[in-house]
Amino acid sequence: MTDSEPRPSAPRHPGTNLAHLGDFNQAVVLDAVRRAPDGVSRTVLRDQTGLAAQTVSNIVRRLLDAGMVVESGKQTRGPGKPRTIVKLDPDGGYAAGVHLDPAVITCVLLDLAGATRARAAIPTPLDTDPHRIIALVADQVRRLVDESEIDRGRIAGIGIATPGPIDEDASEVVDPPLLFGWHRVPFRRILAEETSLAVESGKDTAAVAIGEMWAGSDTADDFVFFYVGTGFGVGVVHAGEVVRGTSGNAGEIGHIIVDPDGPPCECGLRGCLSACCMPSNLVREAESLGVIPDDRVSRSGPAISASFTRLCDAAGAGDERAGAILDTAADRVARGISVITNLLDVDRVVFGGPFWPRIADRFLARVPGIVDELAIGREFHSPRVDGTELGEDVGAIGAACLVLSRRLGVRSAKLRIGP
Ligand SMILES: [Zn+2]
Incomplete structure (x- = not known):
């Protein structure tokens, strides 16, 4: 050479x-x-x-x-x-990726080089009947393909990222919060039947981690992706592999206690990350304090998302009480993260997901300092904390990467569910 x-x-x-x-x-x-x-x-x-x-x-x-x-x-x-x-040849193959969050459905079409060729995001319908949602997903993918005018014959398949828990062996989505009517839904099988395309599936927190690993510019082999959607959780990447856990459900962090004096949690304890910091709980807190109007007519994902936007907008406009709610949440999230970063000794934390852009500036102003302060090994190394460069599409991109990985990568192939 x-x-x-x-x-x-x-x-x-x-x-x-x-x-x-x-x-x-x-x-x-x-x-x-x-x-x-x-x-x-x-x-x-x-x-x-x-x-x-x-x-x-x-x-x-x-x-x-x-x-x-x-x-x-x-x-x-x-x-x-x-x-x-x-x-x-970027046009040598394509993969569709779908990220189903209770508030928003995001679809992307990636080429073989991993570039996004088309994208669309729509609010998740209030009627979350699984068959209706899956038909809508199939329709969205068809529209993306039609609009991008690519050769449908070169689409390797569709990747789907969903909230957990999932039953990997049965390829089913099991009782996801806020997707009413979903119980052991064979999303993968039904979508494959609807589209006649191969379908890969994985949990949203794993998908965002793999999206970051594939398409992000940082090449860290050990990092934690903190997913901020209607729900939240972490994707853990260790030695360049996404940690799936025994059943594909790794990453549930909702019951790490971040404030012993915090609000009661459904698990029976107090001050869990979930009870303190999940968008739905922040919205409820803001409503009960009169920071935002308590006129929400549903507890659906889009309704929570709209109220969360109000809360963030109020904070951005200088409302001190709104700002305090978000700042407290940021501090608590940082405490939860430091448990994970210390446990795993990672050197990077990445935030992202559909709700992330609304809180990014506020969280990035506080979280890095606290994670550093609480880092056990801070004298010689402290985790970097930043937001994903892939924006709100990171989950859909990760889902598409589940498909591309069958041809391009060795590591992410393990995220496939079933044969
Ligand atoms: Zn709890």
Whole structure:
């Protein structure tokens, strides 16, 4: 390799030359190509992956035939024969991603490079009947595909991110809060039937973590993603893998006690993160104190979201009581986070989710300082705290990545549910 040849970052998993692991090797090679936006030669791919030259050559041929990579000129500088550069073809495949939050349904269409080609967000209907919601999701995906004018035949599938708990073995969404009428809903199977596309699914907190890992610019291998939607939870990434837990339900943090004198929680304790800081509870507190009008006619996700916006707007306009509610919540969230960052010794905390942009400035003004203050190892390392660069779409992007991972990445494949 010459100095002038592109040096992509190393793939996250070395390859193996065992023949029966062909798909694994293909994923490793594709991952290496993906990480080299300017293209990469077969020689560099061989060096990067540790695979035999013939193996790399065969895989690149397969990827070329599948339209997933293209040859893109030759590298002529330096000694030796000119080397053909191989690049990812972003139009070589697509994945749809759907994030179902009780307040908002977000859909994205990603290309093979992970770029968002189309997006849409709609309020979750007040009638949350599962069949109605799933039909709506199928319709949204169809519309995105039609509007983007891409080749439907190149869509690898749809990824869905839902609130937990989920039953991974049965591919069912089990009693999610605020999605009334949902009990053991086989979302994945029904959507596959509605769309005739392959469907992958995962919990929202895992999806945001994988979205950040795939598309975020920070490459930390250990981080905690604090998801702020109608509900909240954390996605934990350890050594570059999303921690799923035994049943796919890792990340439930609602009952970490952050204020022993705080409000009673449904679990019987006081001052749990959930009781103190969940948007629905902050809204209820603001209503009971007269900070925002108590004229909400439903406890649906969109109604909570609208009232939460009122609360945040009031705080932004200088209402001290509204500001105090949010600041107290930020301090309590920071305490909860410090339990996790100390437990796992991570060096990064990322916030994001549909409700996050409304509180981002306020939380980022307070949380980093408290997390630092409470960090056990603060003398030599303290976690960085910031917001995701992927905005409100992070959950949908992560869901789409569940699909892309089957072709592009090795690590996230474990997030698949079922066969
Ligand atoms: Zn509790």
